[in-house]
Amino acid sequence: DVKVTQSSRYLVKRTGEKVFLECVQDMDHENMFWYRQDPGLGLRLIYFSYDVKMKEKGDIPEGYSVSREKKERFSLILESASTNQTSMYLCASSFQGEAFFGQGTRLTVV
Amino acid sequence: AQTVTQSQPEMSVQEAETVTLSCTYDTSESDYYLFWYKQPPSRQMILVIRQEAYKQQNATENRFSVNFQKAAKSFSLKISDSQLGDAAMYFCAYNGMNSGYSTLTFGKGTMLLVSP
Numbered sequence: 001d002v003k004v005t006q007s008s009r010y011l012v013k014r015t016g017e018k019v020f021l022e023c024v025q026d027m028d029h030e031n032m033f034w035y036r037q038d039p040g041l042g043l044r045l046i047y048f049s050y051d052v053k054m055k056e057k058g059d060i061p062e063g064y065s066v067s068r069e070k071k072e073r074f075s076l077i078l079e080s081a082s083t084n085q086t087s088m089y090l091c092a093s094s095f096q097g098e099a100f101f102g103q104g105t106r107l108t109v110v
Numbered sequence: 111a112q113t114v115t116q117s118q119p120e121m122s123v124q125e126a127e128t129v130t131l132s133c134t135y136d137t138s139e140s141d142y143y144l145f146w147y148k149q150p151p152s153r154q155m156i157l158v159i160r161q162e163a164y165k166q167q168n169a170t171e172n173r174f175s176v177n178f179q180k181a182a183k184s185f186s187l188k189i190s191d192s193q194l195g196d197a198a199m200y201f202c203a204y205n206g207m208n209s210g211y212s213t214l215t216f217g218k219g220t221m222l223l224v225s226p
Contacts, residue, residue, distance in 0.1 A: 033213065033214070040119075041218060042216045042217055042219050043216040045215075092155075094205075097207065098205075099203070101155035103152075103154050
């Protein structure tokens with residue numbers, strides 16, 4: 001089975017902190033994604049990557065950056081966390097169009 | 111850009127009954143994938159069913175089936191013999207095959223409530 005693992009299930013950070021959300025997949029997938037999930041808004045794409053060191057902006061990239069130094073790892077970075085970034089963050093990898101998700105990280109910025 | 115619309119924020123069904131969740135999408139592509147994902151309270155997204163647009167036959171997985179109407183750009187999910195464990199948020203998703211990069215576009219979700 002494909003496994004996508006996010007480093008934290010819950011995180012609480014202070015405003016202005018630099019925050020790293022880590023994601024690792026074990027199926028050698030080329031495509032990886034970061035989504036943000038908010039009630040009533042569904043899943044919105046922040047960034048995606050189709051290869052090592054390659055990245056593309058999604059629908060809501062402002063305030064975020066990403067890093068993909070190795071194929072299996074895709075990191076989401078909040079350069080200076082703000083309260084409006086309090087949300088659920090979902091990482092996924094994909095193969096033949098199908099996405100495989102991590103368990104999600106619920107981030108609270110106080 | 112592709113869009114996916116789920117017009118039912120919430121649906122209710124009784125155990126053993128059948129329920130249908132609606133999804134429409136907008137695209138100019140001819141080849142694509144469509145998916146239904148389930149997100150229970152555990153938050154883990156689980157694939158329920160997938161459909162390739164070039165296949166005319168509607169996909170079926172046990173109690174779950176779809177009604178795929180390509181011309182109408184409609185992709186509804188039917189759950190038969192509903193069970194308490196079916197209670198979850200359900201997301202419809204689209205992925206184009208002809209896009210330069212493969213990204214999934216999601217609807218806003220339908221919360222399914224199942225009562226005994």
